[in-house]
Amino acid sequence: MEHLFSATQTALGLLVSGNAELWAIIGISFRVSTTAILIAVLPAVLTAFVLSYARFTGRRLLISLFNTLLSIPAVVIGLSCYVLLSRQGPLGDLHLLFTQTAMVIGQVALCFPMLVAMGHSTFQAADKRAWETARTLGASPLYALLTVMHEVRFGLIAALLAGFGRIIAEVGASMMLGGNILHYTRNIPTAIALETSKGEFAQGIALGMVLLVMAFVLNSSLHYFQGKGQIVG
Template identity: 60%
Template sequence: MVAFTGGPAGHRCVSSARASGLRAHGHRAGAGRDRPVNGVGSAFTEALGLLISGDPALWEIVGVSFSVSLRAILVATPPALVVGYVLAWHAFPGRRLLVSLFETLLALPAVVVGLTVYLLLSRRGPLGDLGWLFTQPAMIVGQIVLAFPILVAMSRAAFRAVDPHALETVRTLGAGSVRGFTTLAREAQFGLGAAVIAAFGRIIAEVGSSMMVGGNILHHTRNIPTAIALETSKGSFAQGIALGLVLLTLALGLNVALGWFQARGAAHP
């Protein structure tokens, strides 16, 4: 314990002590400002470690994402391509209205889809007896609703890009509707492939619908986007960053594949 005496010398000691305290406080404040940067760096390093080590919890979440989205695409694609073909090559009352409807649904918010599916599958909803709420089938239904308008709009554009003489030739040879569809689908295969890739990229990254109807349940319905949202809200950034890197890598791969399909489609009109 230091005692200060009166007079100028005592005042100088007090001033010196105050200055030292301010400098120490400044150093502590500076260290606090540096801490977030170091925290992000360590979280990124830990995220890379999770990816390289093959962390089971992380790759289980990735597996749920792929399982749900692939099944949704497999269910949605066949009927959507048929609808796109009909809208492209068959004239009937209300066709223009349907085309406008599907083009409008391209901007359908995922959270609105989630709310609609939730109301349908809830206990008091018309489909509540299925018991699908907070299960993977509920997530698949939501993703089908999101993917369907994308598949219809893009497949219609792909079918419209086919040479009209191809359909006339098929009809002249007496082929039925099924044969006409398969023939034009082969002609438009690159455009249809681009439609499937674009729809898959849309649904595997959506979070609103999956969170609402899946419930983000560990080992069951927790996929990449919902896990990122949860880990970020908890302040646990390592797994969120790792899953984000997986999603970015997937997006890059899908964009490369989409560009390839579009380039091939342009080269083979």
């Protein structure tokens, strides 16, 4: 217990003192995951919308596929991407393995099905009259889509936060595709895994605190905006 207390104290000290190595790891984590979520969000929302509002052959199969991909472990996604990006793989010539780009690719693959599945549920739960009202009031399909997105914005934001939470905290794909290289591909979860395996808990605890604070801030923001949407009027 005393050991844990002492490690936590050291962790706080590292965070407050602005430890360069620690903050570099945090920076890499946020840069990679933010890039991944920004790349994934637009195609994911459009896919979710098409799956909810369009009728075409194979639609149900696609929905089942995305729901299945939702539960695939990060390490399996990492393995699949590794096979594609390794020297012998079809994309080996691009020399992307053990780079931040490879980590971004892995995280996009990880969060895309999640954003689609959650976005689809959100659009499915939306009142279909929103789309019809927009169209009957002269909105183009694109404008009507933006209108429906505005109507279900809290569900979409929740999907976005859940997706971001998943990729910033995953260790399997980042470890396999990034290689955990200090100052280049070492992010929060891979650093925690490494430091813990070395018995150096302080840095691991400090990085864990950052993840906890981030989760708290994101969830509080969501609740704040949801509350604002209901109160105003």
